Amino acid sequence: MSLKAFVERLRSGAPPEFPQDANSLQFAQSLDSQDSIRHLRDEFILPTKASLKKRALDGTIPGKQGKQASYTHTHTHTLSLSISGSGDDEQGIYFVGNSLGAQPKAVREYVHAQLETWASVGVNGHFTDMAASPLVQWQDMAEDCANKSADLVGASPSEIVYMGTLTVNLHMLMASFYRPDDRRHKVILEWKPFPSDHYAIESQIVWHGRDPAQSMVKIEPDQGYVISTEKVLATIDAHADSTALLLLPGIQYYSGQFFDIPRITAYAKERGIVVGWDLAHAAGNVELKLHDWDVDFACWCTYKYINAGPGATAGAFVHERHGKVEYSGDGDTEAPTYRPRLAGWYGGDKRVRFNMANTFVPTPGAAGFQASNPSALDLAAVSAALSVFNKTSMRELRSKALVLTAYAEHLLDQINAEAGTPFFTIITPRDPARRGTQLSILLREGLLDGIAEALERNGVMCDKRKPDVLRVAPVPLYSRFEDVWRFMQILRGALGL
Structure with missing residues (x-):
């Protein structure tokens, strides 16, 4: 079966039906040869077995042995970088993009461009193209990143803003969208969110003078780690009249479950509930249509599947109806009306921003929710990372990811079948439509540390979550089917097969 046929089957909801020779290097390489976006791997610098052992900076980056790299880009910047080389120069297997994405080569060019601008023209970099x-120019960099993100999250650029970091943005938007009163004060969340989400929600409730025990509604799974859509809808029904906000993850970080965002959003909004989504593990991973799904707000980080670097400037979505700025009379003399928010200078309309007046006039759209001048250095990295996405589409990435993840699942199932007594359970949903590019593997007790050590020794990077879970993420931008096959051979060895 061709790669295209696998994609069509998975998108239609049918099982992939891998052939008997699927567990072979030749089969994996045949899928790679059909991959229309395989060239995007060359846009990234991947750690090598040698570089993973580095414990001191030496001016080198991972690459081919004994060569000098001269990266000449489409612009005039040419970067000459020494490439590390050793007998252990083989690229590692980077399956940890759900924690930190690999480095795009473009980041060096974009960051150096920002540094050269700063050195050359100083403060004029704010206003000079x-x-x-x-x-x-620096004051337009956040807007430029928004323009590059329309396909990424399924929204118009005016509904997207790059500012702050994920948890800060959650606080900023909850300050606007969580407006509890005596009737509606509850927040519906999941039972085991990423800790910062729990902290943010709990502290917002306390800030409003309420008791988290009374105002936090936690949805628990019926069994295992997956929360069914029906359980979410039933929880909404049970608390509809007293709920002010529903805030769930697009993809649950631990299990890898992809929630049914459009169905849940519509159901909650029909009952008068404001709906927000934390898309930290969804943005850049799965296809999103935030505007069409009528989501009120959403936040995401850019250092996982978007690959902008650790702690990079995060993104946020505000539906266009909430970003309106209206005037009752003459716009030059009347104060505008707009959705309340925590306002700051950089959320002010650029046309009047430098008037330095004390009347806040927000930029229409999501940009009006900015507070501070965003870091040009950070935005340079975000812009570079987004430039790689602009060479493909989320549909292409999702299509490849569906097959990559299904192939990994197939080979994992073979390992368990050969073992007799299973070594692990895959806790990520089996339905490809209900998961992103991640498989969470719950190992038998006591296996995690030994397996993690063997993977690291063989140049494999994936995420371990104690006590017993490995999170494996073959990101389609830079991962190959061959990488999946090689990972499984290393895992087999670690399990003694």
């Missing part, structure tokens, strides 16, 4: 630069 530099020829031969991949960057726009």
Whole structure:
């Protein structure tokens, strides 16, 4: 079966039906040869077995042995970088993009462009478009990143803003969208969110003078780790009249479950509930249509599947109806009306921002929710990472990811079948439509540390979550089917097969 046929089957909801020779290097390489976006791997610098052992900086980056790398880009910047080389120069297997994405080569070019601009023209970088630069003037960089993100999250650029970091943005948007009163004060969340989400929600409730024990509604799974859509809808029904906000993850970080965002959003909004989503593990991973799904707000980080670097500037979505700025009379003399928010100078309309007036006039759209001047250095990295996404589409990435993840699942099932007594359970949903590019493997007790050590020794990076879970994420931008096959051979060895 061709790669295209696998994609069509998985998108239609049918099982992939891998052939008997699927557990072979030749089969994996045949799928790679049909991959229309395989060239995107060359856009990234992946750690090697040698570089993973590095414990001191030496001016080298991972690459081919004994060569000098001269990365000449489409702009005039040429970066000459020493490439590390050793007998252990083989690229590692990077299956940890759900924690930190691999480094795009473009980041060095974009960051160096920002540094050269700063060194050359100083403060004028805020207002100067530099020829031969991949960057726009600094004050427009967040807007430029929003323009590059329309396909990423399924929204118009005016509904997207890059600012702050994920948890800060959750607080900023909950300050606007969580408005509890005596009737509606509850927040519906999941039982085991990423800790920062729990902290943010709990502290917002306390900030409003309420008791988290009374105002936090936690949805628990019926069994295992997956929360069914029906359980979410039943919880909404049980608390509809007293709930102010529903805030769930698009993809649950631990299990990898992809929630049914459109169905849950519509159901909650029909009952008068504001709906927000934490898309930290969904943005850049799965296809999203935030505008069409009528989501009120959403937040995401950019250092996982978007690959902008650790702690990079995060993104946020605000539906266009909430970003309106309206005037009752003459716009030059009347104060505008707009959705309440925690306001700051950089959320002010650029047309009047430098008037330095004390009347806040927000930028229409999501950009009006900014508070501070965003870091141009951070936005340079975000812009570079988004430039790689602009060479493909989320549909192409999702299509490849469906098959990559199904192939990994198939080979894992073979390992358990050969073992007789299973070594592990896959706790990520079996339905490809209900998961992203991640399989969470719950190992038998006591196996995690030994397996993690063997993987690391063989140049494999994936995420371990104690006590017994491995999270494996073959990201389609830079992962190959061959990587999946090789990972399984290393795992087999670690399990003694």
